[in-house]
Amino acid sequence: MTTDQTTDPTSQAGPSMLHGKRILVTGVLTESSIAFHVARLAQEQGAQVVLTSFGRTMKITQMIAKRLPQPAPVIExxxxxxxxxxSLAERLREHVDGLDGVLHSIGFAPAGAFTFLEGSWEDxxxxxxxxxxxxxALAVATEPLMAPxxxxxxxxxxxxxxxxxYDWMGVTKAAFEATNRYVARDLGPKGIRANLVAAGPIRTTAAKSIPGFEQFEETxxxxxxxxxxxxxxxxxAKACVALLSDWFPATTGEIVHVDGGVHAMGQ
Structure with a gap:
């Protein structure tokens, strides 16, 4: 008698990974985005999800939110x-009485930042x-709603x-990774974990805005x-959901690579 080992473990019966959790998800813009799949999987794993957007993208996010398994409010x-x-914590309280997790999926750089030697300080x-x-900033704004x-x-x-x-966006990501370590240091005593997922290139709206992104796709x-x-x-997205769950209770300041293993290889 053999056992099928190919079954997706997330489809197994039993307690949901995020049962009863309240999760704030930023950055949902299209169905191709990692953030969208985090929101979808979080709901499927029992979480209540609130999305954020702003400006002209609000209507887009509200439309995409309708494609989630359950309705999700979108706040600016x-x-x-x-x-x-x-005002974020106060506005979130209109939808949830607290937060158990926050996904930061926010990034932007003006076009000039993608030319390293010519990039201006303003960009x-x-x-x-x-x-x-x-x-x-997001950690400080949501901390009042988060328990240990x-x-x-x-x-x-x-x-x-x-x-x-990638140019100045690469430098910005280095600062982002350092910021995560300090957030982990300062919020750790309050029982709040801070971790990152280093994803390989995904063909999202944000990626398409990077000049020459196809170089990553090809190699x-x-x-x-x-x-x-x-x-x-x-x-x-699955790695994000796992880190938002209780399955990493003593992990903080970490970067989990989800890139097919490229980070571990030589040229």
Whole structure:
């Protein structure tokens, strides 16, 4: 008698990984985004999900939210607007009585930031505020709602290397990863974990805005021991959901690589 070992463990009967959890998910813009799949999987694993968006993308996020297994409210949050951050906890309380997890899936850099030697400070400063400092800002804004055992999870693109075409966004990701370590240090005594998932390249709206992104698409699968599908955001999303769950109770300040193994390979 043989046992089928190919069954997806997340489909097994039993207690859901995020049963009763309240999760804030930023960055849902299209169904191809990692954030969308985090929201979907979180709901499937028993969580109550609240989404954020802002400005002209609000209507897009509200439309995409209808494709989730369950309706999810969308509240406005521009992480570069201190007023939005200051009022975030109060506005969240209209939908949930607390938070058990936050997904930071926020990044932006002006076009000039993708030319390293020519990038202006104004462009770099914008990229740093929105893509790195925002992790600290979001953590501070949501901390009043989080009890011991809560988790913050962010998305990064391995910042150990000087990648082609990534330029100042790569520097920003290095700052983002350092920010995560300090968030882990300062919120750890309150029982709040902070970890990152370093995903391989995914063909999302954000990725398509990076000049020359196809260079990653063309080579990543060849370098990854496990292979890599740039159209599949689910593996990275599953890692985020796992880190948002109670299954990593003593892990913080960590970066989990979900890149097919590329980070461990030489050139």
């Amino acid at each position: 949050l521009d992480v570069a607007d201190q007023g939005h951050l200051d 770099v400063a914008t990229a740093m505020q929105v893509s790195a400092y925002s992790l600290k 055992g809560s988790a913050i999870v962010g998305l990064t693109f391995d910042a150990k290397f000087a990648w082609p075409v 990543w699968d060849q370098r990854a021991p496990l292979g890599w599908d740039v159209n599949d955001a689910v593996p990275a």
